[in-house]
Amino acid sequence: MKQKFRAFRWRMLLENVFLGSLAGLTAGGIGVFVLALIDRILVRRTEATLAWLIGGGLGALAFILIFAIFFPTKGRIARRMDEMGLQERVRTMLALEKDPSPLAELQRQDAGKAILSVKAREMKLRMPKRAPLICAVCLALALVMLLVPYDVFAYRPDLGEENRAFLEELMAELREELLKEELGEELLEELEEILDQLEEDLKSSESQLEQAAKIEEAKKKIEKKLEEALTKDPIGEALQHYELTKPLGEAIVEADEEKVRSAMEELEEAVLENTSLLEELATTIDLALGEVEVPEEDALRTALAGLALDLHENNPDNPDFEEKLNEDMEKATVSMIVALRQQMKTEEVKKKTKKKMDEAKKEALGQKGKQEEEETATAEGGKEESETQTGEGEAPKETGEEKKPAKEEGKKPTQGGNGESKDPNAGGSGTPFEMTEEIYDPYSGTVPYGKVFALYYAEYLAAQERGEVTDEMRAVLDRYFSQLNG
Amino acid sequence: MVTEKEIQFFAEKIRRILEEIGKDMIGQKEVVEDTLIAVIAGGNVLLEGVPGVGKTRLVRSMGKALSLPFSRIQFTPDLMPADVTGTNVIEKNANGENVLKFQPGPIFASIVLADEINRATPKTQSALLEAMQEHRVTVAGQSYALEEPFFVLATQNPIEQDGTYPLPEAQLDRFLFLLEVGFPSLDELVDIVNLTQDTMEERAESVVTGEEILAMRATAKEIPVLDEVLRYAMRLVTATHPDLEGAPEVTKKYIRLGASPRAGQALISAAKVRALMEGRFNVSYEDIDTLAYPVLRHRIKPGFAAITEKKTPDMLIREIIASVKK
Structure with missing residues (x-):
């Protein structure tokens, strides 16, 4: 009898696990679906960890709940056995378990015989017919919702197919240009975050003017990040303050691998000649690093700090002093070279990204067409002013020598893309930013709109977000910027 | 015992x-x-x-x-109650006195x-x-x-x-x-x-x-009756009452008057005998379901809707059993 009960219990446990799993998957699916839906309504990315936590948590909870609710107790097993045609014999037997009367005994005997006639494997699994279907639907819904772009409900001002293509191309190029493995994992993550935000901002921008402002804003952020990563100059300069490490500092500033290697070799030789320099060198490096504000985890700083530590630990009295010194110096040299290479790459990326973003900004402001025409015109005239306009970020420096002839020729307003002459302060249609030769004169106190417009507009938007712009002023400024942008 | x-x-x-x-x-x-x-x-x-x-x-x-x-x-139609129960008739007793003597009827x-x-x-x-x-x-x-x-x-x-x-x-x-x-x-x-x-x-x-x-x-x-079987039988009886809370739709729609508590007693008493006749020592749901028809069919009064839709008491009982089982 007990064996029979055990067989039925196992069968029901199996059923319970199956039912619990279905319930768990359903609950998990619903949880993930709701999370994904909320994320899409709030236009934010669904975090995989959170989705797993919620889905898994709800699933586990549902499983435990179902398992506990339908756990095969003696009474439940008896009920299932009775339902196999035993006509409540088993449950009555359990109810009369402690009854010593002859009738109860007869009942138990009768139930015992009846129990032997049923087999556990003949017991049909019981579950709601639609449970697997509901489970599948919930899982499918969750999956579909996860596959739906997170910004599907985001407000999308339609600035035309051309603009969309431009944004897509821009983002693809920026990602390709900026996200180089050599920059290091942490920096890459930060840059990717900025690019994601930029993409989102660009999509939700209501005008190209705003897009330009957002590009400018992102550019500043990226430049700042990359700038922070370039630590060779402050560290190199700090090392130059000390006589002992001056050559090494110069080599680091120049980011010249050979010079770094030779400076390190010289230092090693100097220490070997005069072992009292060992401690001095270590202290000098410590002092120099103490002067600069560079993150602790910076690779160059780590390399130098490591060297200083190794030098502190080394002892000229040790028999393997020379060997260890050489080993430490070599290790530090390699680490510094790796860090410098990374920084060189960062510098390169910085330049390229800046150029790319400047171009994108111009295009967003509608300057590109005009600029191209101007380039054509100047090429025909044998002049090079247009080049200064293309690389506007570098314009004042790079065009320093060329600006005089340009200035002389550019006393009059230059022609716009449409060939018409315009007052730079005038709004209206057509090309909004008229460049004159005067604009390129750094001493004239004037700057081209194209150079500063996005910057100013970004500042304006930021001030607006901070609540520093009154409603009255906002109306005026909105009109001002929109008129400037044509 | x-x-x-x-x-x-x-x-x-x-x-x-x-x-x-x-x-x-x-x-x-x-x-x-x-x-x-x-x-x-x-x-x-x-x-x-x-x-x-x-x-x-x-x-x-x-x-x-x-x-x-x-x-x-x-x-x-002309049968009188006394014809069933019997009546007192005048008889002479041993003393020759006229006395009323009860003459039992066929009952x-x-x-x-x-x-x-x-x-x-x-x-x-x-x-x-x-x-x-x-x-x-x-x-x-x-x-x-x-x-x-x-x-x-x-x-x-x-x-x-x-x-x-x-x-x-x-x-x-x-x-x-x-x-x-x-x-x-x-x-x-x-x-x-x-x-x-x-x-x-x-x-x-x-x-x-x-x-x-x-x-x-x-x-x-x-013969023992499981508490849940007993409750099921009583639920069947109460489910025939259209004015009780939780009455099935079929009852509300088709039944005018439900079964009395005597129906519940009848159901259980009869179910015990049936179980024993079947060689069982306990009352089953099947006993209750089977006997619900002869026990309830004359105790429920179908309403106008049942008559117009030609719903017999047995049809109504079948639907009530199905609704109670749910």
């Missing part, structure tokens, strides 16, 4: 009774079994069927098999066949009320106990309604079962004709005495 011997005795007697009745009754197995259940449970039975399907024969045969005092009352038997009960007036029908429920008769302020076991097996014709007096609810409620005696099948009909060619007399022999019937009743009462 019921012993194994008593159980075996019960089973043996049931087998013998059915065997004996089977000599006179062809087919109608369910009706015979249900009648026997009612007799052992101590209830009255109302047999309903068209003329000639063997209602009276069944009762007569049962009377013979049970070896109990049997009387038959043919109900007619003073163990098995009373009330043939075509709906043909008598309500006044006469109600003369049976006390006898059926309390197994007593009161005449002229004097109460007389009826000999146990006592039960009334009544018959009625459901189609000829002219000149009949439908039984009032109070009286219907006193019948444990209302059994519908259907028309026999072709083969059964052939057997019936062959059987009755020689003689119309019942061939059943007496196999059980009144005391034995009472002992069997006592045995059946000991």
